[in-house]
Amino acid sequence: MYKRQALPGPGDAEPVGPADADAAPAAPPRRPARRTALVAATVATLGTLAAATVFLVSRETSGAVNGDDRHGEKAAFVFEPGRTHACDIHREDGLLHAGHSDTRDALLQQISTSWDVVEAQCLLAHRGYSPGLVDGAYGAETEKAVKRFQEAAGLVTDGHMGPHTWEALRR
Numbered sequence: 001m002y003k004r005q006a007l008p009g010p011g012d013a014e015p016v017g018p019a020d021a022d023a024a025p026a027a028p029p030r031r032p033a034r035r036t037a038l039v040a041a042t043v044a045t046l047g048t049l050a051a052a053t054v055f056l057v058s059r060e061t062s063g064a065v066n067g068d069d070r071h072g073e074k075a076a077f078v079f080e081p082g083r084t085h086a087c088d089i090h091r092e093d094g095l096l097h098a099g100h101s102d103t104r105d106a107l108l109q110q111i112s113t114s115w116d117v118v119e120a121q122c123l124l125a126h127r128g129y130s131p132g133l134v135d136g137a138y139g140a141e142t143e144k145a146v147k148r149f150q151e152a153a154g155l156v157t158d159g160h161m162g163p164h165t166w167e168a169l170r171r
Contacts, residue, residue: 074101077136079113085134087122095170098122104170108161112138120161123169124149 088099101119108117117138121131124145132141143159150157153168161169 074115077113077115077118079136081135083135085118085122085136087125087134089122089126096123096126097170098126104166105163106161106166108138109159110138110140110143116161117142120146120166120169127169 090097098119101116103116106116108120113136118134118136121134121142124131125134127149129145129149131145146161147157147159150165155164155168
């Protein structure tokens with residue numbers, strides 16, 4: 001009948017012949033769980049970096065915070081045609097402010113673009129002198145509004161924003 005052969009046990013060594021002596025050692029078993037964990041960690045890290053980049057870039061270019069980087073410093077003003085800015089009119093130390101600039105002496109005239117212009121446009125609109133769009137560009141409509149304000153305030157009517165016009169506008 002059939003002869004039963006014993007299977008090698010855990011302590012039994014198989015005979016090694018001369019051909020087996022020069023063979024390369026067997027490769028360790030692959031660990032797919034480790035590779036999967038590494039790939040998942042890499043994807044999570046890249047996703048976090050991408051989200052942080054988008055957040056920081058959107059904060060830097062957003063007008064939603066009126067150019068403020070939340071540390072008291074203003075982001076550089078970049079004029080974008082068609083973009084308007086909100087005005088947050090309030091009194092601080094007895095003077096009107098719109099939340100874009102604290103200047104009292106910036107010299108502004110046609111072709112100027114800055115946060116100071118946005119501030120002036122907001123204050124002019126608040127006082128009832130429409131500068132057109134509050135866009136940060138000192139154009140013909142803003143100049144006309146400044147002239148009307150200057151005339152009503154008894155100032156030199158030159159259409160330029162200077163220290164005297166700022167002082168009257170902020171009162």
